[in-house]
Amino acid sequence: MEDIIKDIKDDLKDLETSIQKLVTTKVGFIKDIVNYIIRSGGKRIRPLLVILCAKLCGYNNNRHISYAATIEFIHTATLLHDDVVDNAKMRRGASSVNVLWGNEPSVLVGDFLYSKSFELMAEDGHHEIIKTISKATTALSEGEILELLQTSDIDTTEEQYFDIVKNKTATLFSAACEVGGMLGNISEEERLALRNFGYKLGMAFQLVDDILDYTSYDNVLGKQVGTDLKEGKVTLPLIHAIASAKPRERLTIKKILNKTNTTPGDFERVRKLIVKYQGIEYTSRIAREYIDDAKQALTIFPFSPFTDALMKLANYIVRREL
Amino acid sequence: MEDIIKDIKDDLKDLETSIQKLVTTKVGFIKDIVNYIIRSGGKRIRPLLVILCAKLCGYNNNRHISYAATIEFIHTATLLHDDVVDNAKMRRGASSVNVLWGNEPSVLVGDFLYSKSFELMAEDGHHEIIKTISKATTALSEGEILELLQTSDIDTTEEQYFDIVKNKTATLFSAACEVGGMLGNISEEERLALRNFGYKLGMAFQLVDDILDYTSYDNVLGKQVGTDLKEGKVTLPLIHAIASAKPRERLTIKKILNKTNTTPGDFERVRKLIVKYQGIEYTSRIAREYIDDAKQALTIFPFSPFTDALMKLANYIVRREL
Structure with missing residues (x-):
């Protein structure tokens, strides 16, 4: 990571300052919650994309910082709402907001962050950027709803899975890259390339996240391992295993998906079936393909410290995942 | 009502068509929920304000319809989230979405409607309007949070109450009027007048709503009477009663506000104290003052069918309330 951010260290410092400064509200309680969730870390990958893509396209002023912060706000809003929807207990290695303050503030502070994001964008007034981001947030909510509809559905297809991932994750990655680029000088072809880069990157990111939920340890992920299974989320490693599973194994998975309380034993049984049918390797291979495609998309730009960082x-x- | 809408009947028909048409999504489930809540009625007061104010300011094209629909979408999104926050059972005379489909879709479809609203505005691209509406939605979420923080607090002051009402209700009324006007020809003075008109109207609207929660019948309000008390909302009729109540009465109110399940007997006890200390009359008088001020604000416009309707x-x- 150190190697990626070496040329934009000042920008990242400005980002943290802006994240604090831009959440203006007279309601102290909102500040407390926003500070709690935003300061508790997170990888800042989406803002990083905005900043790197802006620099890549020769942008030399400071508007990219507030757009980077805005995209992190939108992402944070979705986390707050997700944790309510999923009844999650942990987030970024600490108790989730819904656990500490309840569902009501999580919903409302999420709404505040959404609105604040649009207010910030409206103040800057870059019409094309507002369009791009609002389309992305609409897709995001559609993705979340599609995912909800597939909960515990053992018949979830790969196609349905990829559609969910595209909407709930890849579109915002894609928008982050495009927005960065749009601040600089960008041709239509370059814009398309950045959009494509972000999209492929976002797909890979979610696939790896879904792998880690079966292979990682709690302290690496910052949330509990096995969460997807517990929440009835049918992700690619599992879809792949289900496709090859024997009828008896399929029945086991089905029962576990429909349980309201999965036990560590349930998780272990499902994990073993995923290992048996190479669900991790399969998902990992596709993730790597997405990454290769993403890198390929960047080759239309001449080599620079910023293509290198991306x-x-x-x-x-x-x-x-390693 | 018939008398108010007689000159804009075609616009209102277009509004209903637009409300259906603008909710474009490939996810059928979203359409079902949006249709359920939007078709189940509602008074359409906010879109009515957009339309009437646009006409008042000489606007003669059709963009006002999609802004009117957009503001109704934003309002609907807040209803969906409110009902989750308040754990409400009824809305617009029917079961609420959270009761029929659960909290998760209520949160996510609310998010979808918010995003869609900004997407629609971004497509139209009226910079000042996007600014006005995004400021209003930020205030709206702040108002909801302020209200949440005052839950069951017997020491809630009038000042705190008015601040909540301003943010959660009046600001969107105000924005609806301003947005309508901005579509037409409007001077800075007129814009201020419409903003003020909407604000005062919104304050009165919420005050009357808070009265009706103590005086109406379920079938008039479309939601259950006594809901505010049940949810621990300390509204003006109650604040006024608390100010005059004897220590023993105050204790009774305090106990009831802190109960998780208020009984019809509890409601009756509180209602009687409000009657005894004239909380309804007091609130009603202030609501009428707001209405007088609102009408006064309109007098800078020459008389027309649209000032008349407003x-x-x-x-x-x-x-x-009668």
């Missing part, structure tokens, strides 16, 4: 970021994303 | 709408809002 390539390294792509490698970092897929290497998280 | 005046009548103002009268209608305060007369709902």
Whole structure:
């Protein structure tokens, strides 16, 4: 990571300052919650993309910082709402906001962050950027709803899975890259390339996240391992296993998906079936393909410290799984 | 009401068509929920304000319809989230979405409607309007949070109450009027007048709503009477009663506000104290003052069928309580 951010250290410092400064509200309680969730970390990958893509396209002023912060706000709003929807207990290695303050503030502070994001964008007034981001947030909510509809559905297809991932994750990655580029000088072809880069990167990111939920340890992920299974989320490693599973194994998975309380034993049984049918390898291979495609999309830009950093970021994303 | 809408019947028909048409999504489930809540009625007061104010300012094209629909979408999104926050059972005379489909879709479809609203505005691209509406939605979420923080607090002051009402209700009314006007030809003075008109109208609207929660019948309000007390909302009729209540009465109110399950007997006890200390009359008088101020703000416009309709709408809002 150090290697990726070496040329934008000042920008990242400005980002943290802006994140604090831009959440203006007279309601102290909102500040407390926003500070809690935003300061508790997170990888800042989406703002990083905005900043790197802006620099890549020769942007030399400071508006990219507030757009980077805005995209992190939107992402944070979705986390707050997700944790309510999923009844999650942990987030970024600490108790989630819904656990500490309840569902009501999580919903309302999420709404505040959404609105604040649009207010910030409206104040800056870059019409094309507002369009791009609002389309992305609409897709995001559609993705979340599609995912909700597939909960515990053993018949979830790969196609349905990829559609969910595209909407709930890849579109905002894509928008982050495009927005950065739009601040600088960008041709239609370059804009398309950045959009494509972000999209492929986002797909890979989610696939790796879904792998880690079966292979990682709690302290690496910052949330509990096995969460997807517990929440009835049918992700690619599992879809792949289900496709090859024997009828008896399929029945076991089905029962576990429909349980309201999965036990560590349930998780272990499902994990073993995923290992048996190579669900991790399969998902990992597709993630790597997405990363290769993402890097390929960047080759229309001449080599620079920023293409280099974006390539390294792509490698970092897929290497998280190791 | 018939008298108010007589000159904009075609616009209102277009509004209903637009409300259906603008919710474009490939996710059928979203359409089902949006249709359920939007078709189940509602008074359409906010879109009515957009339309009437646009006409008042000489606007003669059709963009006002999609802004009117957009503001109704934003309002609907807040209803969906409110009902989750308040754990409400009824809305617009029917079961609420959270009761029929659960909290998760209520949160996510609310998010979808918010995003869609900004997407629609971004497509139209009226910079000042996007600014006005995004500021209003930020205030709205702040108002909801302020209200949440005052839950069951017997020491809630009038000042705190008015601040909540301003943010959660009046600001969107105000924005609706301003947005309508901005579509037409409007001077800075007129814009201020419409903003002020909407603000005062919105204050009165909420005050009357808070009265009706103690005086109406379930079938008039479309939601359950006594809901505010049940949810621990300390509204003006109650604040006024608390100010005059004897220590023993105050203790009774305090106990009831802190109960998780209020009984019809509890409601009756509180209602009687409000009657005893004239909390309804007091709130009603202030609502009427707001309406008078609202109408006064309109007098800078020459008389027209549209000033007439807006005046009548103002009268209608305060007369709902009878």
